[in-house]
Amino acid sequence: MPSLTEPAAWTQPLPEAHPPADLAIYHLPTGTYETRAALAFRGGSFRDVRHFAASSILVRHPDGDLLIDAGFGAGVADHVAMLPRLVRAPYRAGRTVADQLDAVGYPRDRLRGVLLTHSHWDHASGLDSLPGTPIWMNKGERGYAAADPDGTVYRHVSPGHEIREYGFDEVPYLGFPSSHDVYGDGSVVLVLAAGHTTGSVIVFVTLPSGGRYAFIGDLTWQLDGIRRRVDRPWLLRKLADSDPAQVRQDLLRMVALEHLMQIVPAHDLGAYDGIPLLTADAVARAR
Template sequence: MTRLDVPAFPGPLPPATPPAGTAVFQLPTGSYATRAALAFRGGRWRDRRDFAATAVLVRHPAGDLLIDAGFGAGAAQHVRTLPGYRRSPHRLGATARQQLDAAGYDLRGLLGVVLTHSHWDHVSGLDSLDVPVWTAPGERQHAERARDDRVFSLVTGGHEHREYAFDGPAHAGFDASHDVHGDGSVVLVPAAGHTPGSVVVFVTVASGRRFAFIGDLTWQLEGITRRAERPALVRALADSEPSGVRRDLARVIALADRVHLVPAHDQRAYDPIPRLTAGALAAVP
């Protein structure tokens, strides 16, 4: 198996000064089944994986964000709109909206949902979240033109859309950035490749711990630990620009000893992140 060439990351990480109360919570909304052989080079066909569909709440005194939306109330119907080869067996759990409500969360504090990209399993939950949808330049247009995934158009028709600019400097090896709050706590960087407007979301919480929510640069942690990209056929089907995915996967792997990397579909990567409960929410200053 060919391992990705990963150059060392030069210099210190960018500064971040998250205020008290900056925290992250996971909201798992379900999973779907696939094979490790389809997820990363060197994976075994008999190794069945449950791919997570998980939203992440980032709390910040200046306003909160969700990273992705997971499965929605209409997820079963959304699956039926997909091509047959994409209809994997699914397990549906409580939606992000249901979990927010159960925890007593005040939706007025939610600035919107930042999408790592626009594929159905990242946007389905927008069907029950009446909040703005944040996308990188070009991603909304890509999603609305997609022929094999119409879920974005189905669930965002009545939403406010916010397209942000990468108006900041290079960040953690990426060429540009958008600092949401201006304090380095939530920084979006362009990672075009899986889709034209895919992004990585860097989050630094009040304790100083750093996370990088890397979307679908890799689907499983083995993409990081083994430096393994997706199999060639899967890359051709799944990625709009496989060379971009390869480049940016190498960039995040170079940070793995200093930043906790979270591939969107590996539930193991969410283990250090607490689940959203009323008690956990109340404990945040």
């Protein structure tokens, strides 16, 4: 199958960022589910079984912490049962984000909210174990989550959570036309990538070391989409994406940035390599 047109690599200066010295990120894995590579990206094999990650990222910042997505929740079995039979897959649940936070003595009053890359079940399920934690969403994703059939699980787990709606400034960021600087220091910047869902976002994080990450949600399900320059198979584009053309455009934007940062599709286990797990020692040092 033909690859996407190769974009020119990004050569302009990187956006200015001033992350505080104690900013850090941690990987909180909550489980996996099985998908064939042939269903994940064009050119994948049916014999290649991929174990899709269901994970969260904790961003620790002195002005308050954020979770990027929520992973599987305590009620994941019920949540899977809410899905159409066609899309249910064998899964393995681990510890919820809430269990992992509590196990290391994390102070919940540090948590400003859960920032969803989008509202699909495997990103929102864990909200059921984080009662009272605000949900950060933009207007487009709020509308999608409230009405789209794929928002069923989100609508089940979100009651009781305050919604903190954010918007985007007309400030370009790495080829994206608008952005939202969460802390005002360039360390965590959101851009709209409204193709998979109408309010999907990419979260760019810059660490004090200068290392950069892009948490791209479901722009592509596996790093193969970036490395092979391919999008989803035709049928999956039709079924899974609100705007396949927008997904392709934003995928090309990320391909152009590949040499500058670690790109993390939400469901690629290997993409999280190098991001530490949260430990009690890390929590103690941050106090």
